[in-house]
Amino acid sequence: MTSRITDKPPQFRSNHPLTLEKNSVPAPPESQSFHWHGFTQMADFQNIVIDRAEGCWLTTTSGKRLFDGVASLWCNVHGHRNPKMDAAIRAQLDRVSHITTLGMSADVTDQLAERLAEVTPGDLKHVFFSSDGSSAVEAALKMALQYWHLKNSSSTSAKTTKTRYLALSSAYHGDTTGAVSLGGIKYFHQLFAPIIFTPVRGPLPCSYRLPDGVQADNACDYYANEIESLLKQHHAELAAVVMEPLVQGAAGMITHPTGLLARIRELCDQYDVLLIVDEVATGFGRTGRMFACDHEGVTPDILCMGKGITGGYLPMAATIARPHVFEAFLGKSSERKQFYHGHTFGGNPLAAAAAVASLDLFRDTNLTETIDAKSQFLRECLAPIANHAHVGDVRGRGLMVGIELVADRESKTPFDADRMIGREICERATELGAWIRPLGDVIVLMPPLVASDEELRYLAETVTQAIEEVLADID
Ligand code: PLP
Numbered sequence: 001m002t003s004r005i006t007d008k009p010p011q012f013r014s015n016h017p018l019t020l021e022k023n024s025v026p027a028p029p030e031s032q033s034f035h036w037h038g039f040t041q042m043a044d045f046q047n048i049v050i051d052r053a054e055g056c057w058l059t060t061t062s063g064k065r066l067f068d069g070v071a072s073l074w075c076n077v078h079g080h081r082n083p084k085m086d087a088a089i090r091a092q093l094d095r096v097s098h099i100t101t102l103g104m105s106a107d108v109t110d111q112l113a114e115r116l117a118e119v120t121p122g123d124l125k126h127v128f129f130s131s132d133g134s135s136a137v138e139a140a141l142k143m144a145l146q147y148w149h150l151k152n153s154s155s156t157s158a159k160t161t162k163t164r165y166l167a168l169s170s171a172y173h174g175d176t177t178g179a180v181s182l183g184g185i186k187y188f189h190q191l192f193a194p195i196i197f198t199p200v201r202g203p204l205p206c207s208y209r210l211p212d213g214v215q216a217d218n219a220c221d222y223y224a225n226e227i228e229s230l231l232k233q234h235h236a237e238l239a240a241v242v243m244e245p246l247v248q249g250a251a252g253m254i255t256h257p258t259g260l261l262a263r264i265r266e267l268c269d270q271y272d273v274l275l276i277v278d279e280v281a282t283g284f285g286r287t288g289r290m291f292a293c294d295h296e297g298v299t300p301d302i303l304c305m306g307k308g309i310t311g312g313y314l315p316m317a318a319t320i321a322r323p324h325v326f327e328a329f330l331g332k333s334s335e336r337k338q339f340y341h342g343h344t345f346g347g348n349p350l351a352a353a354a355a356v357a358s359l360d361l362f363r364d365t366n367l368t369e370t371i372d373a374k375s376q377f378l379r380e381c382l383a384p385i386a387n388h389a390h391v392g393d394v395r396g397r398g399l400m401v402g403i404e405l406v407a408d409r410e411s412k413t414p415f416d417a418d419r420m421i422g423r424e425i426c427e428r429a430t431e432l433g434a435w436i437r438p439l440g441d442v443i444v445l446m447p448p449l450v451a452s453d454e455e456l457r458y459l460a461e462t463v464t465q466a467i468e469e470v471l472a473d474i475d
Contacts, residue, residue, distance in 0.1 A: 038175075048430070053080035056448045056455050058435060069429070069436040069447055069459050074249065074281055074400075076312035076448040078361050085311055088357035092350050099349065101129060102342050106349035108356060115359050116309075116320060119290050122299025126326035128319045128339070129347035133280035133306030134174025136317035137242070140276045140302045141165065141178050142341050143321060144240040147274065150328045150337055162239040164197075166230060166273070169204035172250030173242065173278050173304075182242055185250060200234045202227050202241075204248070205256040208393045208404070209412055216257070223256075224263040235271035240302070242276040245292040246397055249281040252442035253402025255395045262296040274301040274325070280317070281400070284308030285362065285449050288371040288398035295397075301325055311358035312448070316351035367449055371398045377453050378445070381460030390415075390471050401445040403463070405471070415441055421470065429466035434459055443467070 026043035027033075036042060051061040056079055058066045068076060078085060092108060099106055113127040128143070130136050148162035167173075167182040174180075175188075181196035183189040184204075189196075205223040207216065214222045231238070245261050248254040261277075268275040277300035282292035286308065289295050293303070302325060306317035331337040345351075362368060375398045385403070386394045392406035405422060407415045415421050422438030429436050429443075437444060447459055 048435070055079040055081075056451050064433075066430065066433055066435040067447075067455065067459055067462070069434045069445055069463070071446045071448045072312055073307075073437075074286075074446045075307035075310075077284055077308045077358060077367070077450070078311045079448050079450045082311065082361070084361055085313055085354055085357045088353045089313065089350055092353035096349050098345065100344070101347035105347060106352065108349050109347040109352040112347075112352040112355050112359075115356060116305075116318060119359065119362075120303055120305075120320055121291055121293045121297075123322050124299060124303055124320045125323055126321045128321070128341075130317045130319065130343045131315045131345045131348070132174070133278075133304065133317050134176040134179045135343060135346075136280060136304040136306050136319045137173040137179045137182070137276075137278055138176050139319040139341055140242070140278075140304050141182075141240075143302060143319060143325065143339060144274045144276060146339060147325050147328050148239050160239075161237055162273075164234065164237045164239065165199045165276075166202055166227070166234065166238055166241045167199040168202045168243050168248065170248060170251035170254065171242070171244065172248065173244075174280070188250075199242075200230055200238065202230055202243075204251065204254060205260050207255045207257050208395060220257040220259045220263060223260055224267065227264060228267055231267055231271040231273060235273055238271075238273045240274035240276045241268055242278065244278050245282055245298070246287060246295060247282060247292070247400055249400065249444075250439060252404065252439045253396045253400065253444065255397065259296065261293065261298050265296075265298045265300070268301075276300060276302045276304065278304045280304055280306040282397075284358075285368040285371055286398055286400050286446075288368070288375060290362070290368050292397070308449075309358070310351050310354035311361070313354040313358075314348070314351040315345070316348060316355060371449060374449075374451065374453070374456060375399055375401075378456045378460060381457050382464070385460075385464040385467055388467065388471065390474060391467070396445075399445075399447055399449055399451070402439070403443040403445070403467070405441040405443070405467070417441070421474070425463075425466045425470045428470055429463050432462045432466055434462040434466075436463065 028042050028045060032047060049061045050058045052059050056068050058068050096106055116127050117125045128139050130139055145163060148160040152160045169184045171182050171184045173182045180189055180192050182199055203223050203226045210219055246256055265275055277293055279291050283305040302321050304319050310316050329337050329339055382394055385391055389409055390405050392409055392412050393404040396402050407413045422441040425443055426436045426438045
């Protein structure tokens with residue numbers, strides 16, 4: 001086994017003097033502080049500057065090639081510089097780059113809305129555009145609240161009692177304030193408690209760490225019963241249940257028991273609460289169906305999408321609603337029932353052109369139908385590392401995979417979080433040629449959906465080597 005981090009290529013070696021003396025605050029060199037990066041400690045940040053990309057590969061300005069193992073933060077679908085995607089955006093550039101969707105639209109955006117209605121589950125039909133996943137969730141929250149307001153009151157001044165939301169533990173729905181309110185991840189969300197609203201908090205339907213006395217075969221019942229007792233207690237004040245379907249990505253690729261989504265759909269109907277499903281991460285083929293809801297035949301009342309909607313090319317997101325939601329907002333202008341929400345760049349024509357081209361590619365290449373086989377192949381390539389003494393779980397759906405590292409496999413005891421094992425492994429994988437980012441000690445693999453078997457094998461082998469090397473010295 002190779003010793004760890006001995007052969008750092010120069011471009012990844014720390015190239016700025018960090019003052020590491022006790023009590024001193026490290027600072028980045030000034031040239032690296034203009035661009036403030038999200039979820040990144042800037043003091044010891046070592047930038048990787050990308051010059052160009054092609055297919056599943058990124059090339060840095062110093063010429064190093066990296067496999068894009070997290071699909072440019074879970075959104076790239078057809079690869080970088082896909083000729084059809086590029087051509088569609090160029091053609092739209094020659095027509096119009098941006099106009100507002102408040103009161104007008106570009107033909108390509110209208111076309112996209114219709115295409116999204118076709119590919120989303122059931123009778124989801126009415127598309128409200130925004131610019132990122134968090135905003136799609138914000139729109140859904142306000143849509144649900146205004147829906148109950150319009151449905152339960154004859155005049156716009158009367159108030160509905162249905163003003164709260166049920167969210168799952170360790171939920172992640174984005175970084176805007178409403179989305180953070182739903183969120184349940186300690187480091188991302190706790191700090192912002194003074195400025196958020198409090199949801200009714202459901203369980204974390206985790207299949208790896210089951211509560212005492214719960215087995216895989218009754219886990220779905222167990223979590224559904226927990227959610228039912230919350231709905232029983234709170235339904236009169238609940239506008240919606242909001243959830244990531246099947247896999248809670250940012251929580252560490254936490255995988256729900258099969259059938260839970262369908263059970264929650266039934267419970268929402270029974271207790272007269274809307275179901276908002278956040279498919280920002282799971283949508284557009286990622287789990288092996290166009291939408292994760294398709295695995296369980298579920299049609300939510302409102303579905304949020306983002307990331308892969310433009311094939312990962314341009315910022316765009318959407319919130320799609322079923323007719324009964326949309327119709328509650330119809331009336332005379334003087335009734336002021338319109339949805340009081342809108343984004344400057346919602347429905348941007350360049351992004352819409354990319355999204356239509358992406359849907360064409362899905363249709364023409366049958367991409368979604370290839371994902372189950374690719375997922376199976378990736379799992380086979382990961383089988384050797386799955387047996388490692390410090391690998392607790394390899395989980396996920398489709399090409400949405402998490403490898404959880406644990407101090408003790410038997411007891412599933414995590415490593416001390418401050419050891420930053422996941423981060424060290426990802427840094428090593430990057431040195432070896434695959435760009436990946438961890439979620440704590442969960443190594444995330446989310447390649448572009450077009451990745452070939454050869455590329456998936458490369459990703460698995462690179463990550464395997466990084467894990468073996470870094471964990472070789474662990475007691
Ligand atoms: N919802 C889910 C499930 C996500 O995974 C994310 C981002 O990772 C978001 C919402 C937020 O999307 P964005 O970063 O585009 O605002």
